[in-house]
Amino acid sequence: MNPENAIESIDLTKRFGELVAVDHVNLVIPRKRIFGFLGPNGSGKSTTIRLLCGLLTPTSGSVSVLNYRVPEQAEILKQKIGYMTQRFSLYEDLTVFENLNFMARIYSMPAAQRRTRTAEVMETFRLDKLAKQFAGTLSGGQRQRLSLAAATLHRPELLLLDEPTSAVDPQTRRDFWDNLFQLVDDGTTILVSTHYMDEAERCHNLAILDHGRMVANGEPETLMQEINSDVVEVESKQPRQVAHTLKDKIHIISVTQLGARQRVLVSKQQGEAQSYVQQLLDSAQLTAECHATHPSLEDVFVTVTCKQPRTGDI
Amino acid sequence: MKLSLTRLFAILQKEVQQLRRDRLTFGMIVGIPLMQIILFGFAINTDVRNLSAAVADQSNTQLSRQLVADMLATQVIDRVQHVNTGAQLKTLLDQGDIKIGILIPADFERRLQQSSRPAAQLMIDGSDPIILSTAQSLTKMSFNQRNAAKSIKPPELFEVRNYYNPERRSAVFVVPGLIGAILTMTMVLFTAVAIVRERERGNLELLINTPVSTTELMIGKIIPYIIIGLIQVAIIMLLGMFLFHVPVNGRVLDVYLASGIFIAANLSLGLVISTVAKNQFQAMQLTFFFFLPSLLLSGFMFPFEGMPRAAQIIAEILPMTHFMRLIRGIMLRGAELSQLSMEVYALVIFTIITMSFAILRFKKRLD
Numbered sequence: 001m002n003p004e005n006a007i008e009s010i011d012l013t014k015r016f017g018e019l020v021a022v023d024h025v026n027l028v029i030p031r032k033r034i035f036g037f038l039g040p041n042g043s044g045k046s047t048t049i050r051l052l053c054g055l056l057t058p059t060s061g062s063v064s065v066l067n068y069r070v071p072e073q074a075e076i077l078k079q080k081i082g083y084m085t086q087r088f089s090l091y092e093d094l095t096v097f098e099n100l101n102f103m104a105r106i107y108s109m110p111a112a113q114r115r116t117r118t119a120e121v122m123e124t125f126r127l128d129k130l131a132k133q134f135a136g137t138l139s140g141g142q143r144q145r146l147s148l149a150a151a152t153l154h155r156p157e158l159l160l161l162d163e164p165t166s167a168v169d170p171q172t173r174r175d176f177w178d179n180l181f182q183l184v185d186d187g188t189t190i191l192v193s194t195h196y197m198d199e200a201e202r203c204h205n206l207a208i209l210d211h212g213r214m215v216a217n218g219e220p221e222t223l224m225q226e227i228n229s230d231v232v233e234v235e236s237k238q239p240r241q242v243a244h245t246l247k248d249k250i251h252i253i254s255v256t257q258l259g260a261r262q263r264v265l266v267s268k269q270q271g272e273a274q275s276y277v278q279q280l281l282d283s284a285q286l287t288a289e290c291h292a293t294h295p296s297l298e299d300v301f302v303t304v305t306c307k308q309p310r311t312g313d314i
Numbered sequence: 315m316k317l318s319l320t321r322l323f324a325i326l327q328k329e330v331q332q333l334r335r336d337r338l339t340f341g342m343i344v345g346i347p348l349m350q351i352i353l354f355g356f357a358i359n360t361d362v363r364n365l366s367a368a369v370a371d372q373s374n375t376q377l378s379r380q381l382v383a384d385m386l387a388t389q390v391i392d393r394v395q396h397v398n399t400g401a402q403l404k405t406l407l408d409q410g411d412i413k414i415g416i417l418i419p420a421d422f423e424r425r426l427q428q429s430s431r432p433a434a435q436l437m438i439d440g441s442d443p444i445i446l447s448t449a450q451s452l453t454k455m456s457f458n459q460r461n462a463a464k465s466i467k468p469p470e471l472f473e474v475r476n477y478y479n480p481e482r483r484s485a486v487f488v489v490p491g492l493i494g495a496i497l498t499m500t501m502v503l504f505t506a507v508a509i510v511r512e513r514e515r516g517n518l519e520l521l522i523n524t525p526v527s528t529t530e531l532m533i534g535k536i537i538p539y540i541i542i543g544l545i546q547v548a549i550i551m552l553l554g555m556f557l558f559h560v561p562v563n564g565r566v567l568d569v570y571l572a573s574g575i576f577i578a579a580n581l582s583l584g585l586v587i588s589t590v591a592k593n594q595f596q597a598m599q600l601t602f603f604f605f606l607p608s609l610l611l612s613g614f615m616f617p618f619e620g621m622p623r624a625a626q627i628i629a630e631i632l633p634m635t636h637f638m639r640l641i642r643g644i645m646l647r648g649a650e651l652s653q654l655s656m657e658v659y660a661l662v663i664f665t666i667i668t669m670s671f672a673i674l675r676f677k678k679r680l681d
Contacts, residue, residue, distance in 0.1 A: 055523065
């Protein structure tokens with residue numbers, strides 16, 4: 001393993017009976033970067049993260065995290081990683097301060113360090129005023145800040161965040177990402193899973209997971225440039241008919257309606273995407289205006305997973 | 315098995331903070347022993363009184379009426395209803411209206427003087443063995459012959475004496491046993507639920523991703539409940555002494571030592587349940603699966619000696635059986651703990667086995 005990398009996995013596989021939750025995943029995650037897992041629910045994001053921190057035993061394949069073999073050396077690793085679960089997992093019947101104090105003790109911090117670190121993270125994550133409030137009464141955003149504060153209390157080298165922003169509003173998400181970039185500047189490596197495109201786009205590196213397989217891997221920019229499809233936007237007065245006509249035609253990967261427009265993904269194999277779409281619509285006697293446009297990360301996602309994204313849940 | 319005192323103390327402090335805020339659990343700690351001892355101390359009573367009875371007095375003499383009056387004086391029977399024939403008594407028994415029928419034949423006075431034949435007949439509802447044995451005690455009853463003129467004085471008749479002292483005698487037997495019953499129920503349930511709840515709420519997924527070890531987690535969870543258990547023992551003992559005048563003939567320290575080991579045994583069993591149960595409902599079901607045999611086989615309700623061999627073997631596995639012998643020995647017979655060392659060993663072995671099993675079964679993994 002290259003010590004410059006925080007995580008490397010070779011053919012990592014996890015089966016639950018018949019279901020292959022993680023299917024031969026080869027990961028290389030460099031240090032001091034934000035690495036994103038993008039995928040729909042059930043694509044194996046959480047399972048992969050759990051395999052990486054030793055909560056699950058791989059069926060086959062190997063993983064090393066921060067140069068430790070997992071799950072064999074997972075116990076030593078636990079002092080060096082921070083983990084934030086999908087669900088709020090601190091104690092709702094303890095106050096913000098009590099929760100942080102508890103976590104600091106669990107990481108065996110000496111009393112003096114415990115006091116300074118607890119004060120530090122409460123300031124960083126704007127929790128000072130909430131110190132005496134019960135965690136159960138916090139808002140979604142506050143809970144998330146508390147979770148991140150608890151996960152970073154012991155200055156972990158690696159942070160594993162499992163869909164940390166699934167329950168918060170966009171503004172809170174943006175604040176949260178500012179915190180993440182700050183942590184990366186301080187030298188932390190972050191692995192974050194998400195199903196939001198805007199979040200995925202902010203990662204340094206990205207892996208797209210689908211049915212347990214890694215279907216794409218690279219920087220978001222590169223993924224968008226190297227996309228295996230062309231994007232054509234169709235403007236028409238009869239958007240439903242346009243969609244109906246184009247769907248299930250050869251080379252057409254997907255048709256998504258965005259207001260009055262249809263965003264059409266055409267396989268690169270076709271070559272002349274714009275005229276191909278125009279031609280299909282003309283032969284169906286539909287008046288429409290077609291023009292090529294730049295692919296987005298969502299287009300990449302749809303192309304590699306080859307299926308219609310569910311509304312608001314990609 | 316590495317053990318960090320800092321982490322152990324962290325778990326301990328957290329448990330105490332949570333317990334302090336969990337009003338319902340906190341209420342149960344005090345409320346369960348309080349309510350149960352008051353309820354069962356009065357209600358569980360093997361000395362049966364006030365059985366409903368009927369009499370068919372075919373003799374209808376002063377002597378026969380005297381007999382019925384004397385039977386009423388024993389308090390075993392109550393509110394006698396009058397019928398004419400034995401058949402009518404049988405009907406009342408069948409209907410469940412009465413537990414005892416008294417048939418006094420027309421030749422009662424003559425029979426009284428012939429010691430070869432019983433003078434009267436008792437018809438007893440024997441479906442409940444405790445009632446049967448109580449009713450049979452009526453046959454040993456003396457019949458105080460006040461009519462000197464008749465001068466009937468068979469040698470087997472003694473003066474009527476109310477030798478039932480129901481509240482006191484039963485409570486003396488029941489209260490020490492209640493310590494065992496209450497501790498079994500609350501202790502097993504508290505620990506079983508304590509860990510399952512953390513799993514349900516997702517806390518465990520976070521905890522197992524920290525350096526905390528299984529042993530630290532288990533011991534940290536158990537210690538607060540040992541203290542709670544000892545508080546419960548104190549509540550039961552104090553109520554038993556002041557409300558039911560139950561004696562503590564042995565040393566109080568021995569009572570606490572015996573209870574302490576018994577609590578540890580129950581708590582480690584609770585931990586085993588918590589590693590098996592997936593949710594709080596299952597934890598509850600498993601606790602009761604264990605609680606009922608403890609209640610019925612341990613000697614708390616029925617004498618151990620009366621059970622078939624197989625049941626006795628099962629009972630020997632249950633911690634409550636050993637605790638019953640310990641607590642009754644110490645509190646009632648005034649025995650010392652050292653005299654009952656076999657029971658202590660049994661509890662210690664049970665604790666070690668279940669605790670090891672719980673620690674081995676509890677993996678810091680999700681699969």
